[in-house]
Amino acid sequence: MEAAADLIARHGYLGVSLSDIGAAAGIVGSGIYRHFNSKGAILVELFDRVIDHLVLSAEKSVAASPDPRITLDILITGHVDFVFQRRALCKVYVREAANLPETDQMRLRWKQRHYVALWEDALCTVRPEVSPQVARILVRxxxxxxxxxLNFTSTLETDAVAGVLRGAACRVLDLEPPTAPSP
Incomplete structure (x- = not known):
């Protein structure tokens, strides 16, 4: 899966073959059929890994924190960390949704809406003047x-870029950035 994510992130879904993925994984391309019935099934698995991780982390954040402001800090930090830890996988997730089969696109959109709704609920609790419709725009x-x-390489250290991104997300949500790293 890592080899597939890296190749698809670099060359695009349409620019990668099963043979390419197999070679990068150290097996013959046809060996992939023991695990997946098509290249599309690999893409579906990559998307499921991203959204399932994000949803599970968000649900745990909501359950772990009685304070919605802390929940938002955890959600922001978790999302930033995931983007840096799984950069290739996130690139595929952001860029290749149109290549998913339609039924998988619909299932993915439901999971994405659930993930965004967790953020929205916390934001509306912290900022009650914000309508759910506006919260959806702000969260997205x-x-x-x-x-x-995912679209650039910075000369700054990863921690510095992560801090800037956390601050940017807080400003978009019109929240005071945390003074210390989130838990």
Missing amino acids: SAVSSIHSA
Whole structure:
């Protein structure tokens, strides 16, 4: 899966073959059929890994913190950390959704809406003047600002870029950035 994510992130889904993935993984391309029935099934698995990780982490954050402001800090930090720890996988997730089969796109959109709703609920609790419709826009904008790191390479250290992204997401949500790293 790591080899597939790296290749697809660099060359795009359409620019990678099963033979390419197999060679990068140290097996013949046809050996992939023991695990997946198609290249599309690999893409589906990559997407599921991303959204399932994000949803599970978000649900744990909501359950672990009675304070929605701390929950938002944890959600922001978790998303930033995931983007840096799994950069290739996140690039595939952000760029290749159109190549998923339609039924998987619909299933993915449901999971994405659930993930965003966890952020929205926390934001609306912290900022009751914000309507759910506006919260949805703000949350998607904050997540997009975090994803912007996938489109460039910085000369700054990763921790510095992560701090800037956390601050940017807080500003998009009109929250005071935390003075210390989030738990």
